Amino acid sequence: MFPSADSFVRSSIAAGLLAAALILAPCAPAQEPSEHASGPAHPSELRVFDPSLIDKSVDPCENFYRYSCNGWFKRNPLPPDQALYGRFTELFELNRLHLKQILESTAEAQLDSRNANEQKIGDEYASCMDIAAINKLGVKPLEPELDRIAALQSIADLPAELARLHQIGVDAFFGIVSNQDFADARQVISFYGAGGLGLPERDYYTRTDPKSVEQRKQYIDHVRKIFLLAGEPEAQAARDAETVLALETRLAKASLTVTEQRDPQNLNHPTDVAGFEKQLTNFKLAAYVAVIHAPDAGKLNDTEPKFFAEFNALLGDTPLDQVKTYLRWHLIHTFAGTSMPETFDRETWNFYSHILNGAEKQQERWKRCTSRIDDEMGEALGQVYVDKYFPPEDKQRALNMTIAIEQAMARDIDSLDWMSTETKVKAREKLHTVMNKIGYPDKWRDYSRLEIVRGDALGNQERARAFEFARDLAKIGKPVDKSEWLMSPPTVNAYYDPQQNNVNFPAGFFQPPFFSDKEDDAANYGDMGSTIGHELTHGFDDQGRQFDKDGNLKDWWSREDEQKFNDRAQCMVKQYDAIEAVPGVHLNGKLTLGENLADLGGLWLAWLAWLDKAEAAHLDMNAKMEGYTPAQRFWIAYAQQWCTQTRPEQLRTQAQTNPHAPDEYRTNSVLQDLPEFGKSFNCKKDAKMVSATPCRVW
Ligand SMILES: [Zn+2]
Secondary structure, eight states: OOTTTTHIIIIIIIIIIIOEESSSOTTOGGGOOOOOTTSOSSGGGOOSSOGGGOOTTSOTTTOHHHHHHHHHHHHOOOOTTOSEEEHHHHHHHHHHHHHHHHHHHHHHSOGGGOOHHHHHHHHHHHHHHOHHHHHHHTTGGGHHHHHHHHTOOSGGGHHHHHHHHHHTTOOOSEEEEEEEOSSOTTBEEEEEEEOOOSSSSGGGGTOOSHHHHHHHHHHHHHHHHHHHHTTOOHHHHHHHHHHHHHHHHHHHHTSOOHHHHTSGGGGOOEEOHHHHHHHOTTSOHHHHHHHHTOOOOSOEEESOHHHHHHHHHHHHHSOHHHHHHHHHHHHHHHHTTTTSOHHHHHHHHIIIIIITTOOOSOOOHHHHHHHHHHHHHHHHHHHHHHHHHOOHHHHHHHHHHHHHHHHHHHHHHHHOSSSOHHHHHHHHHHHHHOEEEEESOSSOOOOTTOOOOTTOHHHHHHHHHHHHHHHHHTTTTSBOOTTOOSSOTTOSOOEEETTTTEEEEEGGGSSTTTOOTTSOHHHHIIIIIHHHHHHHHGGGSTTGGGBOTTSOBOOOSOHHHHHHHHHHHHHHHHHHHTOEEETTEEOOTTTTHHHHHHHHHHHHHHHHHHHHHHHHTTOOTTOOBTTBOHHHHHHHHHHHTTOEEEOHHHHHHHHHHOSSOOHHHHHHHHHHTOHHHHHHTTOOTTSTTSOSSOOOOO
16 A cells, blocks of 8 residues: 555544544555565464464563563564564465455356446456556546646646545645534534645654755656656756755645644644635635535544645745645655556655665565455455454454453452542443444445446556545445444454444454464463453543543543543553663653553453453463463463564654554563563562552553
């Protein structure tokens, strides 16, 4: 998947605010796993608790991550096309192989034997794989769009053209999505948000350390090369690249930081079309809205007023030619992946995957095409996937476990010594309202209005994006549909949606090495149970706790409880701020707070739920299996889900932009805060893995 294609939807709004995913939004290219020749061939070879991965030469009380994962590291050197490779990628790869088989068979099947969805996914896969045809066409498929940009006569023409570009997924200037009204979770309105950057996020434009300065130079060089490939003369390409950086820097400086975006109050600025139009004196909003067909719900959210003021000012004082250059760049940039000739594709990989994240080899084409179809038509592909790989028994087992963790959380809330009785009542109410969504949607998405033409890779991508854009905006003014999913069924990930108060676990996740009916409860609760607890805790983290049980952004805490929560959360901010991920780059304790709270709370809830189950089953806590007590198996299974190899470039990017801490700290830092862990391994009080001042919220 291409870096900026839907960065507004995924990183600014959906992933950053609406849905708190367990790992990074799956679209980010550097996180996408790939070629792994030595990897296991079948999920049955992957285990939830795997004693063969343990390195007994490491003291578990000194570095539990190394103790649990060194064997895996030895067996899994980082593949050259990966910036990061871990257990999630291991399963992602197996899933991708399954998806490939589905896609290849639908691409090759007799045309009249396919149903409508199979035609679409099969023909789109065949189009994406036909690199010879794509190379032959060159930039020709983009010419109609490039011509429209060239034909702009004045800034007054911009709204209609920008609308057209947004429809086909180009992230230029700003973005619009449908979203639940913060004040009234029953209705859907439009959210206008900051966007239009080619680098991963705003701080890439403002940081002054030598590495960041160098990265901006490399970015200019990348933009220049893309313009050259598109046919611009050398001097113009160089000038245009400078223009792009200058305009994007202006937009970046007026945008919120990733940390500021975490607080929904910072993004809550309700107005209406007339009110928003008054701010945008240089941009005729009505002309824009008429083209995108966004219904008027009587209210909209200008999520970043400072950004839109700067956008308006920019239109007032920037020559039209520079605006055209900026649009041209974002148009080509959006499609310069699997839809365009190898030269564009290669150059784009070089900057985003190699320079920014350290990958040494580009992923094979079939892998990128498979991910592309999952992104464009995930529920068409997912329907076939679920039939083959997610039996009803698995769904029931997953649901039972989720309910057990929810019951543990209810008891945990009751037992908190810092929370008042009144707030506890509301917290329990919120917990009991959580909807559990497991595996796949009850009602599958209807793709009948999406036209896929075999041999038209770029046109298909434009139409798929326009389909998704229209589908999203059509929700404005209608009641909220809580049955909808933000992730496709094969996805190896999970999320909590604070505005809908539901947890979502796609089918792709419920497999080894995260869950297996062949393992004991200790292993499954330590691993999958902690993930379920993690997602539930998001309803009560620094962000999620600001929403009430119905998903309204409404304070339900007493002042005193809020203060106590913040004091406890501050302990974790400090703990993670102190971690230096790569020389000179520390983790951002505030940015990662929600995820760190969820990791710690989630594991604690899984532990409580498992203890209950163990007690009910009269489990002998001293009886060893494969050399380990049940409690030890629980902690090791937790740690082994995080075994991950990461390149330093990727680690730097992650520390600067990702709300999740790197996997080593998702293991060790979390366990240091849980004295129960130290007891299971008889750790001494002054051992590294035992914190003298453990943080604790839930
Ligand atoms: Zn999370």
